[in-house]
Amino acid sequence: MTIIYLLIAISLTVAVIFLSSFLWAVKSGQYEDDYTPSVRILFEEEKEEQPHQN
Amino acid sequence: MQVTASTQIKEHCYHCGDECTTTPIYAEEKAFCCTGCKSVYELLYANNLCTYYNLEAGEKPGVTVTDEAVDLNKFSYLDEEVVLGQLLSFKDNSLHKVLFQIPGMHCSSCIWLLENLFKLDAGIIQSRVNFLRKEISISYNPARTKLSAIVTLLHKIGYAPTLNLDNLSGKKKKKDYSIFIRLGLTGFCFGNIMLLSFPDYFSLTDEVNRELGSFFGYLNILVSLPVLLYGAPVFFKSALQGLKQKHINLDVPISLGLLSLFLVSLYDIFTANGPGFLDSFTGLVFFMLIGKYVQQRTYDALEFDRDYKSYFPISVTTLEKGVEKIISVKELVPGKRIRIRNQELVPADAILLSGQAFIDYSFVSGESVPVPKVVGEIIYAGGRQTGESIQLEVIKDVSQSYLTQLWNNDIFRKESSYASFGTYAHNVGKYFISVTLLIALGALIYWVPRDHDMAIKAFTSVLVIACPCALSLSTPFTLSNVLRIFGKHKFYLKNGEVAENLAKADTIVFDKTGTLTVSNQTDVTYHGESLTAYQQELVKSVLQHSTHPLSQRVYESLMGAVKPVANFKELAGKGVEGEVNEILVRVGSVSFAGNKYQQANRTNRETSVYVQIGEEQPGYFVFGNHYREGLAALIRELRKTKMLAVLSGDNDAEKSNLQLLFGEDSDLLFNQSPSDKLAYIENLKKEGRRVIMVGDGLNDAGALKMSDAGISVTDTVNGFSPGCDAILDSGSFSRLADFLRFTQNSLRVILFSFGVSFIYNIIGLTLAVMGKFSPVISAILMPISSISVVLAAVIGVRIVAWRMGLTRANKTKYSTINALPV
Numbered sequence: 094m095t096i097i098y099l100l101i102a103i104s105l106t107v108a109v110i111f112l113s114s115f116l117w118a119v120k121s122g123q124y125e126d127d128y129t130p131s132v133r134i135l136f137e138e139e140k141e142e143q144p145h146q147n
Numbered sequence: 148m149q150v151t152a153s154t155q156i157k158e159h160c161y162h163c164g165d166e167c168t169t170t171p172i173y174a175e176e177k178a179f180c181c182t183g184c185k186s187v188y189e190l191l192y193a194n195n196l197c198t199y200y201n202l203e204a205g206e207k208p209g210v211t212v213t214d215e216a217v218d219l220n221k222f223s224y225l226d227e228e229v230v231l232g233q234l235l236s237f238k239d240n241s242l243h244k245v246l247f248q249i250p251g252m253h254c255s256s257c258i259w260l261l262e263n264l265f266k267l268d269a270g271i272i273q274s275r276v277n278f279l280r281k282e283i284s285i286s287y288n289p290a291r292t293k294l295s296a297i298v299t300l301l302h303k304i305g306y307a308p309t310l311n312l313d314n315l316s317g318k319k320k321k322k323d324y325s326i327f328i329r330l331g332l333t334g335f336c337f338g339n340i341m342l343l344s345f346p347d348y349f350s351l352t353d354e355v356n357r358e359l360g361s362f363f364g365y366l367n368i369l370v371s372l373p374v375l376l377y378g379a380p381v382f383f384k385s386a387l388q389g390l391k392q393k394h395i396n397l398d399v400p401i402s403l404g405l406l407s408l409f410l411v412s413l414y415d416i417f418t419a420n421g422p423g424f425l426d427s428f429t430g431l432v433f434f435m436l437i438g439k440y441v442q443q444r445t446y447d448a449l450e451f452d453r454d455y456k457s458y459f460p461i462s463v464t465t466l467e468k469g470v471e472k473i474i475s476v477k478e479l480v481p482g483k484r485i486r487i488r489n490q491e492l493v494p495a496d497a498i499l500l501s502g503q504a505f506i507d508y509s510f511v512s513g514e515s516v517p518v519p520k521v522v523g524e525i526i527y528a529g530g531r532q533t534g535e536s537i538q539l540e541v542i543k544d545v546s547q548s549y550l551t552q553l554w555n556n557d558i559f560r561k562e563s564s565y566a567s568f569g570t571y572a573h574n575v576g577k578y579f580i581s582v583t584l585l586i587a588l589g590a591l592i593y594w595v596p597r598d599h600d601m602a603i604k605a606f607t608s609v610l611v612i613a614c615p616c617a618l619s620l621s622t623p624f625t626l627s628n629v630l631r632i633f634g635k636h637k638f639y640l641k642n643g644e645v646a647e648n649l650a651k652a653d654t655i656v657f658d659k660t661g662t663l664t665v666s667n668q669t670d671v672t673y674h675g676e677s678l679t680a681y682q683q684e685l686v687k688s689v690l691q692h693s694t695h696p697l698s699q700r701v702y703e704s705l706m707g708a709v710k711p712v713a714n715f716k717e718l719a720g721k722g723v724e725g726e727v728n729e730i731l732v733r734v735g736s737v738s739f740a741g742n743k744y745q746q747a748n749r750t751n752r753e754t755s756v757y758v759q760i761g762e763e764q765p766g767y768f769v770f771g772n773h774y775r776e777g778l779a780a781l782i783r784e785l786r787k788t789k790m791l792a793v794l795s796g797d798n799d800a801e802k803s804n805l806q807l808l809f810g811e812d813s814d815l816l817f818n819q820s821p822s823d824k825l826a827y828i829e830n831l832k833k834e835g836r837r838v839i840m841v842g843d844g845l846n847d848a849g850a851l852k853m854s855d856a857g858i859s860v861t862d863t864v865n866g867f868s869p870g871c872d873a874i875l876d877s878g879s880f881s882r883l884a885d886f887l888r889f890t891q892n893s894l895r896v897i898l899f900s901f902g903v904s905f906i907y908n909i910i911g912l913t914l915a916v917m918g919k920f921s922p923v924i925s926a927i928l929m930p931i932s933s934i935s936v937v938l939a940a941v942i943g944v945r946i947v948a949w950r951m952g953l954t955r956a957n958k959t960k961y962s963t964i965n966a967l968p969v
Contacts, residue, residue: 104342108338116331132255
């Protein structure tokens with residue numbers, strides 16, 4: 094049963110890594126704007142020489 | 148009103164999608180409603196940016212660009228070192244960063260174009276949009292472009308940034324992220340503790356204890372410490388705050404419940420009595436933080452706490468010995484001479500020195516017709532000049548002017564404290580705690596003679612189970628749904644509490660001009676000998692050449708074709724004249740074209756324009772208020788249950804009309820100054836009334852702030868509105884009575900969900916009193932009760948909204964869902 098100590102230590106470590114990455118995400122401003130990036134990702138990169146299409 | 152030009156086929160503008168009301172202008176086989184829209188298209192086409200039009204199928208993204216020419220000099224003051232220093236968020240030799248609010252952005256095409264600004268101006272390095280807050284952050288190279296050039300560009304493509312005194316005040320709004328951190332941390336602890344409590348759930352405790360001692364217990368305590376020290380203090384603090392003000396709010400029983408949960412668990416674990424309630428403790432905090440989060444969600448793009456600074460300009464042109472100099476409005480002192488051009492705002496009370504002033508007070512009072520002023524008259528701050536440029540001498544400081552001194556009132560200084568009084572949830576808290584303590588004591592007294600251990604267990608169990616977690620969840624979830632449903636109908640509340648205040652109000656006070664009436668529309672009526680069709684044509688022909696707002700209104704109201712005009716003259720302060728078919732036509736003031744009526748109309752308080760044709764003076768046009776559609780029905784509905792009143796800054800010309808509408812028992816007060824309005828609301832509140840103030844202009848700001856719920860009516864939701872609790876789009880004005888009824892029904896939903904949560908409390912309490920309450924039961928009962936109460940609240944509100952026909956949004960071009968996601 095002593096293996097449980099190790100298992101719990103590992104599982105808690107993994108959980109703490111996720112928690113700290115969440116805290117980092119909040120602190121670095123990823124929650125500042127939760128709408129615009131969802132639109133921005135759909136914009137196509139345009140090539141300079143491409144003629145305009147209407 | 149009549150459409151002037153013939154429109155055989157209805158063409159839609161390629162740029163803005165609006166129907167072309169005049170003959171469309173064609174370019175590259177595409178129709179445009181005005182030259183403004185056409186020039187934006189040409190600019191985008193030349194720069195290979197036409198993707199703008201293809202992003203959203205079926206939607207034309209453009210903003211109608213008014214023809215008003217943007218000239219570069221207009222913004223040259225932005226390049227002044229002083230102004231730059233206050234506007235820029237970052238300043239370096241090769242990089243400047245600036246943040247603007249752009250109220251015009253409304254769809255994904257806007258984001259795309261605004262983020263491609265660098266293609267239009269090579270000096271722009273990057274532009275990023277925050278759509279929810281309608282902000283754009285621009286980085287540019289000061290060696291290659293200027294701030295004034297960027298602002299001019301934004302104006303040209305139809306996305307005018309807001310530039311006002313507020314930009315300079317230096318306070319940067321920072322969104323509060325602590326709730327995210329609290330939620331994340333508490334959720335983490337909650338999940339882990341539940342996992343670590345699995346042995347207990349499956350009654351393996353004895354087996355595990357034999358092997359590992361109380362390892363799991365101690366670990367749980369360790370993991371729950373962050374919740375106690377960082378997550379839960381939100382509730383402790385608010386409870387303490389309430390107690391300090393000798394008031395028991397809902398957070399008092401919550402804090403008591405949480406603390407007893409934690410302490411009982413500590414005792415159980417250290418004495419090896421049992422596994423404790425730490426899973427319930429962290430779970431409760433987690434659920435209640437979700438409630439807090441829901442409560443905090445609001446409209447990012449809307450500002451409810453604006454004052455006059457959001458409306459006043461950044462800078463003003465001063466004249467010193469005939470030399471123009473641009474200074475920041477903050478530095479403006481009495482005695483300075485200033486020049487105000489067309490469409491500029493008078494920033495402080497001033498005396499008119501020269502020029503023909505027509506002051507538009509529509510933002511201040513909602514008055515639609517510009518007021519003429521003669522040299523020597525005082526012009527109050529907040530008015531907008533229309534017409535030629537004028538010179539003024541400042542007589543008061545910006546903050547001490549007739550209008551702005553309103554913000555020196557105490558009501559604007561105190562911050563409203565968190566502890567909200569009188570809301571249902573907090574009133575219930577008071578009874579809740581006494582009932583809980585009574586039951587706990589009862590259980591103690593019952594068990595003490597029989598079983599000491601049982602007595603302690605029953606006592607603590609009652610305190611533990613009676614935590615009114617579900618109660619604290621139902622209110623935010625119900626009210627946030629109310630907010631969302633109102634949002635669909637363009638009625639935006641600051642927060643849920645406003646909905647409760649709306650429901651409980653018994654008095655509604657209206658502002659007249661701009662609120663009951665439409666601010667950009669006037670009814671033109673003609674008095675005197677009626678004009679023949681030919682005479683109408685004559686008058687219309689002359690007026691066509693005048694840019695004066697009153698002339699244009701009369702022009703629009705007249706029928707007939709336009710004839711050529713000779714010898715056209717615009718005489719400042721008098722009117723216009725011209726010859727049509729060799730007949731002299733004059734339109735203007737009473738002394739200019741209406742001598743005949745001078746005597747009779749001496750007491751006339753309405754704005755009038757007189758007509759003279761040849762030697763005859765047939766009559767005059769009167770500009771009356773145009774009341775909002777559906778007003779009569781709305782007032783009739785509201786009168787049934789509420790006391791109504793009207794406060795107007797105008798004279799009492801409309802009194803008889805209003806009396807008819809509002810009935811004899813309503814207060815109708817005229818010539819009210821901004822401070823009078825504030826005082827009137829204050830008096831009503833002293834009489835114990837709960838007041839809703841409905842207003843629109845800066846002059847209502849005091850009354851809006853003083854009232855229990857201030858609603859500001861506006862034509863453009865993203866445009867300017869004074870500080871208030873709710874913003875109502877003028878299109879939804881006539882539904883106000885429905886909205887108020889909906890808030891009342893929503894409060895019933897809250898009461899219903901309270902009922903649901905009491906059922907769980909009764910079950911839990913029965914078990915607790917009998918001493919049969921255990922951690923496992925707590926771990927099951929607690930989430931079920933929370934979730935079912937939330938469901939009852941959400942479904943309840945939806946049903947009420949559906950039965951009242953409020954679920955379907957009235958969709959318009961700038962769909963609210965697009966513009967303002969909550």
